[in-house]
Amino acid sequence: MARIASYVNDTNIVSADKWIGSDSQNNWQTKNFTAGDVANFINKRGSQSQLFRYKYSQYTPPGGGIPRPAESISFAAGGAYTVAFSGITTFVLSQYAQNQGGLSVNVSTWYTNPLIGSDVLITQCDDITQWAIYKWDSSSQKGGENTFYNIGLTYVSGNGGLTAEKDYFISLLQYAGSAGDKNEVSAQLTGSDSYVVTHNLNKFPSVTVSLGTPTTPTQQIECEITYVNLNQVNLQFTSNFTGVAIFN
Numbered sequence: 001m002a003r004i005a006s007y008v009n010d011t012n013i014v015s016a017d018k019w020i021g022s023d024s025q026n027n028w029q030t031k032n033f034t035a036g037d038v039a040n041f042i043n044k045r046g047s048q049s050q051l052f053r054y055k056y057s058q059y060t061p062p063g064g065g066i067p068r069p070a071e072s073i074s075f076a077a078g079g080a081y082t083v084a085f086s087g088i089t090t091f092v093l094s095q096y097a098q099n100q101g102g103l104s105v106n107v108s109t110w111y112t113n114p115l116i117g118s119d120v121l122i123t124q125c126d127d128i129t130q131w132a133i134y135k136w137d138s139s140s141q142k143g144g145e146n147t148f149y150n151i152g153l154t155y156v157s158g159n160g161g162l163t164a165e166k167d168y169f170i171s172l173l174q175y176a177g178s179a180g181d182k183n184e185v186s187a188q189l190t191g192s193d194s195y196v197v198t199h200n201l202n203k204f205p206s207v208t209v210s211l212g213t214p215t216t217p218t219q220q221i222e223c224e225i226t227y228v229n230l231n232q233v234n235l236q237f238t239s240n241f242t243g244v245a246i247f248n
Contacts, residue, residue, distance in 0.1 A: 052097035052107055052170045053125065056083075056162040068148055070096045071104055073168060076142075076150065084161040085122070085132035088153060095147045097170075111139035111149050117176030119156065125167040132158030133173060188213060190242050195235045197245055202230050205247040209235060217244050 010017065015036025022028045057069045060078030068074055074092045075083075095108035115136040124130035138152035162168070189195055189209075199205065207225050212218035221243060224236040235245060 052110075053167055054094065054097055054170065055167050056164055058164045068092070068094070068145060070094045070147070071098050073162065079162070079164075081164045082161050085130075085158040086155050086161075088132075088134075088155060088162075090150060090152050092142060092145075093149050093151050095149060108149060111151065114172065114175050115139070119173040121169075121171045121173040122158075123169050123171070124160070124163070125169055127160075130160035130163075132156075132160075188242075189235070189245060191240050193237045193240050195245075196228060196232055197235060197247075198232050199247045200231050201247060204230065205233075207233055207235075208246040208248075209241075209243060210246070211243045214244050217246060 013035055015034060017035045018032045019035075020030060021033050023031045054071055054073045055069070056079075057072040057074045058079055058081065059066075059068050059072070059074045061068070061076075072092075072094050076090070076092055093111065095106050095111075096104045097107045098104060116139060118136050120134055120136050122132045122134065133156040135154040135156060136151070137154055138150075140150050142148040142150050189197075204227050208217075208220060209223050209225075210217040210220045221237075221241070223241070226234040226236070228234055233245075233247070
């Protein structure tokens with residue numbers, strides 16, 4: 001056998017490529033390991049930022065007596081081989097997901113709290129260019145299939161979709177109860193030279209006053225602004241004013 005350093009470097013790695021190593025589970029015997037198998041092993045362990053891991057299944061009820069797969073994402077009436085993320089408003093999740101150690105864990109309590117109302121990120125484990133962000137709207141146990149849950153979603157943004165037999169991570173992106181920045185456009189201001197506006201942002205926001213409506217503000221207008229408290233602002237004009245106040 002030649003010196004290892006004398007071999008030419010392979011710059012085109014594919015999943016079928018192999019290298020030699022020792023098998024710790026079989027008396028350290030020398031074995032071949034493919035690049036694809038090592039990549040799958042690493043993906044199954046995932047990173048600590050990932051919450052749950054599932055495989056997309058095209059399962060179609062009644063499935064010929066075969067139950068819906070555990071640790072799966074599927075659809076109530078079955079799905080296509082590929083499903084665009086942008087068209088998904090509901091799917092079925094197993095109550096079990098795979099954790100970092102490759103164990104199957106019941107995570108169904110998370111489907112209600114903290115996920116309902118929160119933003120979640122779905123990514124394909126071996127291709128992070130396939131991703132989507134959803135608002136997690138609802139969760140209910142699936143009738144007749146007690147280890148599965150119907151999940152309601154609102155699509156926010158993404159690229160690509162689900163592909164049959166591919167694995168996907170579901171991560172909590174932003175908790176609904178977290179204190180992110182807030183903004184609000186007030187109700188229409190109509191026919192007065194003084195307003196006390198309640199914005200309920202629990203902060204001292206920047207205030208912009210303009211002509212127009214809440215949906216179509218136009219020319220910005222100067223006025224005297226006084227903060228009453230964290231949730232109210234007094235707006236004082238030199239004459240009766242009709243327009244909109246925007247709080248950020």
